[in-house]
Amino acid sequence: MSQLVLICESNPESLDSIRKILKDEGRVVLKASDKKEVKNFAEDNPLEAVILDFQFANNSVFETLSYLKIEHPSTKIIMSYSAEYENLLSDLKSDEEGMKSLGVLGITKKPYNKEEINSLLGQKFNVESQAISSQEELSILDKEFSTIKINNFYFDNIAIFDLYLRISEAKYIKVFHKGTIFSIDEINRYKQEKGIDYLYFKTNDRKSYVSHLNDFLEKTLKKNNLNTIKALKITEGLIGNYVNELYFQGISEELLDEADKICTNTYDLLRRDRKIATYLDDFQNIFQEGISRAFLTTVFSSLIASNLEWANRMTHDFVVKGALLHDLGKLDLPENIRTKNLNELDPEEQAIFKTHPEKGLEILSTCNVSQQVKQIVYQHHELVNGEGYPNGLFGMRIFPLAKVVTFASDFSKFIYQNKLSPLDGLKHFIPDRTIVCRYDSACIKAFIKSFARSKSN
Numbered sequence: 001m002s003q004l005v006l007i008c009e010s011n012p013e014s015l016d017s018i019r020k021i022l023k024d025e026g027r028v029v030l031k032a033s034d035k036k037e038v039k040n041f042a043e044d045n046p047l048e049a050v051i052l053d054f055q056f057a058n059n060s061v062f063e064t065l066s067y068l069k070i071e072h073p074s075t076k077i078i079m080s081y082s083a084e085y086e087n088l089l090s091d092l093k094s095d096e097e098g099m100k101s102l103g104v105l106g107i108t109k110k111p112y113n114k115e116e117i118n119s120l121l122g123q124k125f126n127v128e129s130q131a132i133s134s135q136e137e138l139s140i141l142d143k144e145f146s147t148i149k150i151n152n153f154y155f156d157n158i159a160i161f162d163l164y165l166r167i168s169e170a171k172y173i174k175v176f177h178k179g180t181i182f183s184i185d186e187i188n189r190y191k192q193e194k195g196i197d198y199l200y201f202k203t204n205d206r207k208s209y210v211s212h213l214n215d216f217l218e219k220t221l222k223k224n225n226l227n228t229i230k231a232l233k234i235t236e237g238l239i240g241n242y243v244n245e246l247y248f249q250g251i252s253e254e255l256l257d258e259a260d261k262i263c264t265n266t267y268d269l270l271r272r273d274r275k276i277a278t279y280l281d282d283f284q285n286i287f288q289e290g291i292s293r294a295f296l297t298t299v300f301s302s303l304i305a306s307n308l309e310w311a312n313r314m315t316h317d318f319v320v321k322g323a324l325l326h327d328l329g330k331l332d333l334p335e336n337i338r339t340k341n342l343n344e345l346d347p348e349e350q351a352i353f354k355t356h357p358e359k360g361l362e363i364l365s366t367c368n369v370s371q372q373v374k375q376i377v378y379q380h381h382e383l384v385n386g387e388g389y390p391n392g393l394f395g396m397r398i399f400p401l402a403k404v405v406t407f408a409s410d411f412s413k414f415i416y417q418n419k420l421s422p423l424d425g426l427k428h429f430i431p432d433r434t435i436v437c438r439y440d441s442a443c444i445k446a447f448i449k450s451f452a453r454s455k456s457n
């Protein structure tokens with residue numbers, strides 16, 4: 001076995017330290033400054049090991065790992081990291097299978113420790129088990145999975161849960177173990193070379209995905225040059241997954257916290273780019289891979305709440321939270337009723353369907369949710385002409401913020417079903433007196449204003 005070790009370390013002090021440790025043990029040491037040098041050294045010399053710093057050569061660590069794993073699978077890789085990456089890498093350090101899927105023998109925190117390095121270099125690396133763990137075909141029911149569109153793959157190069165490819169009905173291969181570090185090129189290669197559009201994850205992990213997307217959106221919104229379309233796509237994925245989690249798994253304190261974060265993020269999104277409505281008018285082009293109605297309802301609610309005469313941050317957040325939770329009561333309806341529209345049901349089923357606002361209120365009665373949000377959930381099917389339910393309230397008697405969500409929800413359904421842009425939808429919606437008399441004129445005006453404001457900015 002060669003005693004040649006390649007060091008990929010940019011910090012001069014750390015470099016001196018690891019070089020001394022290795023030389024003291026009689027090893028021959030080489031140093032690479034970038035991934036090209038790694039490739040050259042690895043091709044020319046049979047390497048015993050590579051010491052790879054997590055911050056190596058402007059974050060090219062993922063590509064370097066990927067190259068070594070494929071081309072030199074028997075080379076031991078020891079990854080090192082400094083204290084600032086503690087949170088990111090400490091979990092992985094204790095995750096044997098995750099490290100194997102990366103091709104990493106061990107992870108060490110800097111400053112380098114002589115005993116730890118020597119102990120890691122003394123270990124044997126089971127290359128065979130590494131290959132099996134990342135390629136094993138698994139039989140798991142399709143209903144246990146949710147999808148991530150590769151076009152909308154928003155991760156910080158580290159898999160926060162196991163990711164799979166679907167081979168055929170109920171057959172999956174785990175391609176990234178939780179904690180695996182990957183480059184986005186690897187993901188795109190699945191699409192470009194193999195024509196794969198989706199990765200799959202266990203629906204049990206959806207809550208983590210929602211939390212991740214909320215954090216990812218927050219970070220995206222803090223960047224100096226905001227990519228609004230990217231931010232909208234993250235928001236779409238976030239709200240779609242949030243509502244699915246909520247309506248199929250039920251309410252929880254964690255999900256209510258995530259709803260608060262969504263309120264903050266949507267508020268910041270509108271403040272960062274006043275032309276959001278213009279992008280939404282083009283949503284069929286922007287979201288060619290599909291869009292959820294929940295997203296449209298929530299973002300329309302946010303736009304209206306921001307453009308009402310008496311709008312403020314607090315009312316915005318009540319409205320957005322109400323929009324996210326408004327159909328929560330459907331959770332308690334029988335499956336064959338809750339997935340249908342009212343006009344697809346017989347009179348008996350319709351009566352059951354119409355209980356969902358009350359059921360929603362009931363569910364929220366034990367939760368830490370404001371009265372305003374509860375009123376939105378309870379009244380989101382009341383119409384100002386008195387034809388709504390559950391109480392057939394007329395205009396003034398309906399809670400003003402509930403009227404926002406009623407319009408946003410019904411209007412998004414209208415354009416969704418008729419495949420119209422919001423502005424084309426308004427052109428059909430407004431002239432029809434039998435429709436427009438159901439909604440609060442102030443909400444419709446605020447909605448139109450958001451498009452006018454968007455165009456004039």
Ligand SMILES: [Fe+2]
Nearest residue numbers: 326327380381
């Ligand atoms: Fe509803």
